[in-house]
Amino acid sequence: MSIRVFAPATVANVACGYDVLGLALGQPGDEVIIKKSDKAGVRITEITGDDGRLPTDPLKNTVGISVIKYLEAIGAKEQGLEITLHKKMPFGSGLGSSAASTVAGVFAANELLGKPLTQENLLPFAMEGERVACGSAHADNVAPALYGGIVLIRSYKPLDVIKLPVPSELYVTVVHPHIEVATKDARQILKSNISFQRAIEQWGNVGGLVAGLYQEDYDLISRSLKDVVVEPVRSILIPGFESVKQAALDNGALGGSISGSGPSIFSLCKGEEIAGQVAEAKRKAFSEIGIHCDVYVSPVNQAGPIVLD
Amino acid sequence: MSIRVFAPATVANVACGYDVLGLALGQPGDEVIIKKSDKAGVRITEITGDDGRLPTDPLKNTVGISVIKYLEAIGAKEQGLEITLHKKMPFGSGLGSSAASTVAGVFAANELLGKPLTQENLLPFAMEGERVACGSAHADNVAPALYGGIVLIRSYKPLDVIKLPVPSELYVTVVHPHIEVATKDARQILKSNISFQRAIEQWGNVGGLVAGLYQEDYDLISRSLKDVVVEPVRSILIPGFESVKQAALDNGALGGSISGSGPSIFSLCKGEEIAGQVAEAKRKAFSEIGIHCDVYVSPVNQAGPIVLD
The missing domain is CATH 3.30.70.890 (GHMP kinase, C-terminal domain)
Structure with missing residues (x-):
């Protein structure tokens, strides 16, 4: 039993909104495939498109970390999951590369396990991935990647994310x-x-x-x-x-x-x-x-x- | 021929919006009466409710200054106007006392002279009054006093004022x-x-x-x-x-x-x-x-x- 998920690149800040605004793009983005496994724990079995730059140790990988935190939160630490990550967008581009992977991973895990959490409630786990990638748990890439559209992060403590309307053209x-x-x-x-x-x-x-x-x-x-x-x-x-x-x-x-x-x-x-x-x-x-x-x-x-x- | 106008007190800043947000109150506010006169120029004939604190020299009075600037702008420098100002709200209260007077004055002059300018276009003249009262031409009291409602001053240079919706309750x-x-x-x-x-x-x-x-x-x-x-x-x-x-x-x-x-x-x-x-x-x-x-x-x-x- 497996699932394949795409999550999009994002534009954080959107000019005036440093750290508080972000929006999701149609392309590029990353793909994550997650497969259930009988062997307990999270494993990253393959990463493509990264030129060998990303760690496959799940505790050092943004996708691994956020899926592990997610499993802990839903009380499924023993669940076996095998993750394949296909990087289809550039690193260090300012387009939320780690956020796209992380959101794809957490979203895929939640879908595969029958959606125990709502999509919105996945945000804190994706933010944990950002902490690994950037050194701090910013939400201005992961929130739009997860929610879609244009989002306002009104506050980080407590986390308060508002989806803004998107004009049709x-x-x-x-x-x-x-x-x-x-x-x-x-x-x-x-x-x-x-x-x-x-x-x-x-x-x-x-x-x-x-x-x-x-x-x-x-x-x-x-x-x-x-x-x-x-x-x-x-x-x-x-x-x-x-x-x-x-x-x-x-x-x-x-x-x-x-x-x-x-x-x-x-x-x-x-x-x-x-x-x-x-x-x-x-x-x-x-x-x-x-x-x-x-x-x-x-x-x-x-x-x-x-x-x- | 004369006109009597009320303009409201205002709340500038509205917590988070220092210098950019303001809203208009129902009460208190100031009243201005303006009468056409055959004698050219702007005169302040009476001020009540100010305990003698406001200057009647029109060049030193926020209402006088803004009406003079207004007359210059519409090419009516020679128009005679007699102004009576009834202060009905406290000074130094943080409720836009000078803005209420100024807006009442400019609005009254424009009405009396047959509305050569739209209400929105009176803002720069009212801001001139604020420059006299506060030392700088802030708009976060005069704009809501003039436009009503809740306003956002997106920018001062160039001046860009947006009227925001007001929830019904x-x-x-x-x-x-x-x-x-x-x-x-x-x-x-x-x-x-x-x-x-x-x-x-x-x-x-x-x-x-x-x-x-x-x-x-x-x-x-x-x-x-x-x-x-x-x-x-x-x-x-x-x-x-x-x-x-x-x-x-x-x-x-x-x-x-x-x-x-x-x-x-x-x-x-x-x-x-x-x-x-x-x-x-x-x-x-x-x-x-x-x-x-x-x-x-x-x-x-x-x-x-x-x-x-």
Whole structure:
């Protein structure tokens, strides 16, 4: 008895919402296959697509850890599970690679065992996986990967996640330049204090973006997609950032910023046609400085993880 | 030919939304009477209820300044206007006293002159009045006083004000303790840098509050009504703050905080009955430490300024 699950890549922060906003993409994402086993405990039997970089020791692997925590919570520590992980998205891309794997794993385990927990209640276990991957239990990738759509993490203590509405014509384009920025470096570059004035601008924009989503007001969404706190610091780690961002705006993007801790750059767009043009413009801008990119275009993924077979 | 206008008191900040959120009260408020005159220019002929504290020189008076700026903008510098101001609300209360006068004045002038500008377009002139009163052109009192309802000032440069929905059972209670906190002191106590972690909590709550208003989700509104940045600093200027706040919560308030720069304390409540109990509990808590209060209970004022006759 086995199950195969896909969980999507995600864009954390969404410009103004550092640590509190995230959204799910249609592609890329990871696949996890989980099989019941007579031998007690969680084993990772195979990992593909990782170039040998991920540990197969379940206690050191984000998927392993989160499935183990999940089994403990439902009182099924002795359940035997064999996990296969197919990495189908890049590492260190700022697209929530570890979150996609972790959410796929926990969701698959819960489905396989007859859904003892609701999908929403799987979040704490997926966050444990993030703690292994990033050093802290952030939710801005795992929450949208698990819930789908656009989510607001209003609070971490206690955890309070709100699913926001997704305007019908909203598309996301992501370009992933082939350079690497480690999440830990991207976090360390940030200071522990920020300008009060910039913080006020930021929470004005968070309020504006949330209002824009409820009102399906693309202009308001566009005006609110600004990050005056983190982007000015982190963008120096991404060669060509300003010209790529400008190319997106010049081609009709509503706005955008660094995806998570980068180096991927996302844009929100109204409609598929503009999204395609924006993606191509960003690819071209990176290409002009000799950087090759992967490009992804999709509506916001409302489903989150899905059972493939 | 004359007109008499009422404009309401307002609650700026609304807990989490320092400088970006504000709402209008039913009461108290100020009244302005404006009369056309054959003698060119703006004159303030009478001010009542101010104990002689407000200047009648129109260039030094918030109402005078904003009406003069308004006349300049519509190309009617030579228009003669005589202004009477009836202060019907306390100074230094944190309830937007100067904003109520200013909005009443500009609105009255515009009505009297046949509405050459829309109500929304009066905002920059009212903000000029705030610059005279507070030293800077804040909008979190004048915008809700002028627009009515609950407003988000997404941005100051450029000015971008969004009217948010008001859940049907939302009531506001305000207690104004008879102590005085000057707006300038309340601003000076704040630092120019804040903790990044607290800023993140704050913008999570701004997002949550905006979402709660759209969803009419009183629980979410309640969870989001937290100020972890300004209240911890400013509340030390208000004797009894913690016990008054606790009394409000114990009696069913959704939440609340300092109104503007204080010392008034507002609470949002679901329904008129709870609002009444909360107001009484706050009054009692202040009274126990020997501080007398004025108490106001009303739904959010959706109208803003109104013509009385």
